[in-house]
Amino acid sequence: MVSKDIPSEEAGPLWVDSEQGIQLIGWICHKCGQRGVPRQRFGCERCGAPGDEIRETRFEARGVLRSFAEVHRHAKWPVPFAMGEISLADGPTIHAFLDDEVEWHPGATVVGQGGDRLRDSYVVFTLGER
Amino acid sequence: MVLITDLRPVHVVGIGLHPYQYPTETSYIELGLQAVREALVDAGITWPAVEAAFVGTARLGMAAGVPMLRYLGMTGLRVSQVENASATGSTAFRQAVAEVASGLADVAIAIGVDKPIGRIAAPDTGITPISPVQDVPFARYALLTERYLAEAGYTKEQIGLVAVKNHNNGALNPYAQRRKRRTLEEVVRPPYVAGSLNSLQITPIGEGAAAVIVMSDEAMDRFKVDQRRSVRVAASSTVSDQAFDGANADVALTQAATQAAYEEWGGDPSDLDVVEVHDAFAIEELLFVEAMGLCPPGQGAAELAKGSFDIGGRHAVSPSGGLLAMGHPLGPTGLGQIAEITRQLRGEAGDRQQPDARVGLAHMVGIGPVCVVHILQR
Ligand SMILES: [Zn+2]
Numbered sequence: 255m256v257s258k259d260i261p262s263e264e265a266g267p268l269w270v271d272s273e274q275g276i277q278l279i280g281w282i283c284h285k286c287g288q289r290g291v292p293r294q295r296f297g298c299e300r301c302g303a304p305g306d307e308i309r310e311t312r313f314e315a316r317g318v319l320r321s322f323a324e325v326h327r328h329a330k331w332p333v334p335f336a337m338g339e340i341s342l343a344d345g346p347t348i349h350a351f352l353d354d355e356v357e358w359h360p361g362a363t364v365v366g367q368g369g370d371r372l373r374d375s376y377v378v379f380t381l382g383e384r
Numbered sequence: 385m386v387l388i389t390d391l392r393p394v395h396v397v398g399i400g401l402h403p404y405q406y407p408t409e410t411s412y413i414e415l416g417l418q419a420v421r422e423a424l425v426d427a428g429i430t431w432p433a434v435e436a437a438f439v440g441t442a443r444l445g446m447a448a449g450v451p452m453l454r455y456l457g458m459t460g461l462r463v464s465q466v467e468n469a470s471a472t473g474s475t476a477f478r479q480a481v482a483e484v485a486s487g488l489a490d491v492a493i494a495i496g497v498d499k500p501i502g503r504i505a506a507p508d509t510g511i512t513p514i515s516p517v518q519d520v521p522f523a524r525y526a527l528l529t530e531r532y533l534a535e536a537g538y539t540k541e542q543i544g545l546v547a548v549k550n551h552n553n554g555a556l557n558p559y560a561q562r563r564k565r566r567t568l569e570e571v572v573r574p575p576y577v578a579g580s581l582n583s584l585q586i587t588p589i590g591e592g593a594a595a596v597i598v599m600s601d602e603a604m605d606r607f608k609v610d611q612r613r614s615v616r617v618a619a620s621s622t623v624s625d626q627a628f629d630g631a632n633a634d635v636a637l638t639q640a641a642t643q644a645a646y647e648e649w650g651g652d653p654s655d656l657d658v659v660e661v662h663d664a665f666a667i668e669e670l671l672f673v674e675a676m677g678l679c680p681p682g683q684g685a686a687e688l689a690k691g692s693f694d695i696g697g698r699h700a701v702s703p704s705g706g707l708l709a710m711g712h713p714l715g716p717t718g719l720g721q722i723a724e725i726t727r728q729l730r731g732e733a734g735d736r737q738q739p740d741a742r743v744g745l746a747h748m749v750g751i752g753p754v755c756v757v758h759i760l761q762r
Pocket residue numbers: 283284285286287288298299300301302303
């Protein structure tokens with residue numbers, strides 16, 4: 255049930271470091287405007303438009319922490335590590351790594367930062383300013 | 385839209401199981417044959433009577449059916465393999481029911497058999513996830529549990545009571561993988577797998593088999609099946625993911641599938657005596673009993689603590705022990721639920737018997753997500 259550990263080259267990066275900070279790369283449907291993360295080019299989950307109607311878009315890696323959990327057992331990944339359910343300010347809800355050094359509380363404002371030594375390819379969310 | 389129950393009446397007449405257990409060297413063929421033979425004896429028929437078989441397996445891989453069923457005698461019956469993640473057995477049951485309801489067969493069997501050996505396709509979509517662990521079920525459900533604790537103001541102990549009830553029910557079930565009574569302290573204390581999830585609040589991975597034989601009215605006459613031990617299929621509904629805009633998809637699907645089933649049955653959730661729920665994680669039972677309308681939203685934990693969901697309570701919820709204690713070998717699970725409800729409605733559940741059980745509901749969700757619901761009636 256474990257997904258690929260490292261994003262594949264063909265899939266492209268998950269995020270970019272922009273002047274506005276970290277941005278997650280997602281998709282937008284040019285037919286109906288539906289948006290989502292992560293990036294995909296298969297088709298629209300709402301209206302069914304084919305992949306050539308799907309464009310890349312970016313989401314601010316900012317949001318509110320809905321819940322978090324420390325994971326103590328995992329087949330491939332070093333444990334423990336913290337994960338969170340985050341409602342992005344731009345809409346979608348995602349599950350992502352959290353900064354292990356923070357004492358987390360639901361409702362915290364979170365902001366994405368580039369990966370640390372273990373998770374270079376993935377965004378890790380840390381405490382954002384209020 | 386035509387519903388299955390708009391067609392010919394269909395009756396469950398035979399049930400059989402191989403006990404669910406931690407993985408062993410036992411061949412899946414041995415597991416499956418034991419369940420089928422038990423179901424044939426239970427129905428009082430022999431293998432040549434069966435016209436169509438639906439073999440539900442999620443992890444065995446290609447061509448599991450005929451290499452197993454040949455040892456019952458090669459009768460040339462129709463065999464199809466069915467896969468629908470955790471709802472595999474439930475879907476195989478629906479296929480068998482549809483086969484009889486439509487008139488394509490008078491006697492059909494749904495068989496669930498599994499060992500945790502094969503791969504799972506869902507993560508191999510070519511889409512890179514935001515984190516490489518987001519599809520690990522216990523991490524997802526730890527996040528769901530923590531969110532429920534924070535937003536509904538529930539305590540770990542209130543959720544733990546689900547596990548206590550289901551482990552104690554499983555202790556009474558000879559087919560259950562976990563047959564040990566548990567205290568609240570045992571199910572809520574560290575170590576935690578993730579968040580505050582103790583492993584006793586998570587279904588164990590296992591193997592096993594379950595089989596259910598269904599018949600038309602004509603076949604019941606022809607084979608002189610004991611009508612007092614047959615149970616009618618009163619509703620069958622199944623849905624997959626829709627654009628729910630942020631709602632918990634498993635909960636929204638459960639609402640949709642149970643509502644459709646209630647309409648087909650023509651009854652009300654307050655009339656359900658026995659309910660087998662997809663409780664792969666303890667938190668799910670509270671979310672789903674509320675979504676099904678067994679109690680008002682937010683009242684699940686209070687009703688549980690009052691004993692409303694105990695055997696002998698208002699609705700016996702997962703008297704088999706549920707996925708938490710009876711186990712969840714995937715292919716068999718949904719059929720194990722049908723077997724438990726049938727046993728309950730026959731009044732043959734022994735120490736687990738819900739008094740005067742007349743109607744039961746079986747509910748499974750699976751990766752997709754998908755949701756399958758059946759209602760059986762005495
Ligand atoms: Zn669209």
